[in-house]
Amino acid sequence: MTDNNHSADILIVGAGPAGAAAAYFAARAGARVLLADRARFPRDKVCGDGVSSVALPVLDRMGLGNWVPAGRFVEPRVILICAPNGQFATTRPAMQDGSSCGYTIPRRVLDEAVFQQAVSAGVRPLEGTRVIGRTGQEDGYHRLAAKQNGRDLALAARLIIAADGAAGGFTRSLGLLRRKPEMVACRAYYEDVAGDPDRLDIYYDRTVMPGYVWVFPESDGRANVGLGTYIQRVKQDSIDLAAALERFIAGNPLIRERLGAARRVTPIQGYPLRARIDSTMPVSDGVLVAGEAAGLVSPLTGEGIGPALESGELAARHALLALEIGDVSALALAPYARELERRWAGEHRTARVIRAFLRHQVVVNRVVRQMQRNPAFALQVGYAIIGARPVNTVLTPRGVARFLFPP
Numbered sequence: 001m002t003d004n005n006h007s008a009d010i011l012i013v014g015a016g017p018a019g020a021a022a023a024y025f026a027a028r029a030g031a032r033v034l035l036a037d038r039a040r041f042p043r044d045k046v047c048g049d050g051v052s053s054v055a056l057p058v059l060d061r062m063g064l065g066n067w068v069p070a071g072r073f074v075e076p077r078v079i080l081i082c083a084p085n086g087q088f089a090t091t092r093p094a095m096q097d098g099s100s101c102g103y104t105i106p107r108r109v110l111d112e113a114v115f116q117q118a119v120s121a122g123v124r125p126l127e128g129t130r131v132i133g134r135t136g137q138e139d140g141y142h143r144l145a146a147k148q149n150g151r152d153l154a155l156a157a158r159l160i161i162a163a164d165g166a167a168g169g170f171t172r173s174l175g176l177l178r179r180k181p182e183m184v185a186c187r188a189y190y191e192d193v194a195g196d197p198d199r200l201d202i203y204y205d206r207t208v209m210p211g212y213v214w215v216f217p218e219s220d221g222r223a224n225v226g227l228g229t230y231i232q233r234v235k236q237d238s239i240d241l242a243a244a245l246e247r248f249i250a251g252n253p254l255i256r257e258r259l260g261a262a263r264r265v266t267p268i269q270g271y272p273l274r275a276r277i278d279s280t281m282p283v284s285d286g287v288l289v290a291g292e293a294a295g296l297v298s299p300l301t302g303e304g305i306g307p308a309l310e311s312g313e314l315a316a317r318h319a320l321l322a323l324e325i326g327d328v329s330a331l332a333l334a335p336y337a338r339e340l341e342r343r344w345a346g347e348h349r350t351a352r353v354i355r356a357f358l359r360h361q362v363v364v365n366r367v368v369r370q371m372q373r374n375p376a377f378a379l380q381v382g383y384a385i386i387g388a389r390p391v392n393t394v395l396t397p398r399g400v401a402r403f404l405f406p407p
């Protein structure tokens, strides 16, 4: 039998941005929420730390609106894009309403803040608790097996939100993952980084295209430096990601200007990314899947924090509705799946088409040349790169083709 401490209306598995947001919004509406994470907070997550303007309104609704712009985080204002031929262009995207285009926030700091915000909304945290899988159902409660500090733990909930990220072991145990992750990226932190502290750099390296190398500035001369690409490309060309990143830093004169005198202060660590919305079944009886476990990362930029927060909020809303009507069947939860589809499927489709263009060096060289010549085009590219606007609203495949190959 499960004791009251380990039973809830909603059990959320994973306390990253998706899980913590879902937990916060559900608890604030009065639900009894358990939030389990195999890690203990504060914990790090391998990431580029870029928090786009898509994420900011959700953080605001979570009561963190004043915490983010408190001057402690860098708000990159200039974007540099470097083509494989070494040519580069810069642009300065700005939101029309004067709001921020985004920040870089170390994940150790961001995730601790959203986790604590959930706890202060009344969520019961279960840190150091790995949820293994569902074991059955009784009296309207799903029973689950977990391990806490090596000991078996029984959990029970009327509804489950799976927010276990790219690894998705728990979501897989429910039979909801259809594919393996399709992207992978690695990153490390550097100190004493030179150059404009507000400048975010993207370098297209021919060895990993359509992936890229990034330098995301953080406070006190620190930067998050990484490289991301497609697992298929890594396998096909037997790429060692960490070695490819170091080789690129040593070989590209522009990035050397920034990192030549910098020190790498952490190991280069890698992690997969799920960027296919069709890779997961987002609902089943008693279960909603949110965040990266639902494949919501942008296939173009790798942005996943904004979609994680947004989908966490959506999952909480749909969970509350289902609990209210007393029906948590897959059918009753289907509107959540439709909402994910409406919000992200079109954007992902456009991103894939653009990504196919970006496989070719000649195309990226041309994009950068057009950016140099046409500031309006450069701005659109800037918006798409930092995720300030949905990619299908700023860069249509036809529009890109027209700019690249003018009639």
Ligand SMILES: Cc1cc2nc3c(=O)[nH]c(=O)nc-3n(C[C@H](O)[C@H](O)[C@H](O)COP(=O)(O)OP(=O)(O)OC[C@H]3O[C@@H](n4cnc5c(N)ncnc54)[C@H](O)[C@@H]3O)c2cc1C
Pocket: 013, 014, 015, 016, 017, 018, 019, 036, 037, 038, 039, 045, 046, 047, 048, 049, 050, 051, 052, 129, 130, 131, 132, 163, 164, 165, 166, 167, 168, 169, 170, 184, 185, 186, 187, 226, 228, 270, 271, 272, 273, 290, 291, 292, 293, 297, 302, 303, 304, 305, 306, 308
């Ligand atoms: C190198 C790299 C760079 C990236 N750069 C960016 C960027 O700059 N901007 C951006 O927006 N996105 C970026 N992303 C993507 C972003 O990191 C993720 O999309 C985001 O973290 C997804 O949030 P989430 O809450 O869905 O999952 P996560 O943040 O991964 O959280 C999942 C949580 O679930 C827990 N967990 C997993 N399994 C279990 C289990 N069985 N039981 C209990 N707990 C469990 C984990 O401990 C973890 O805390 C990057 C990714 C990588 C790999």
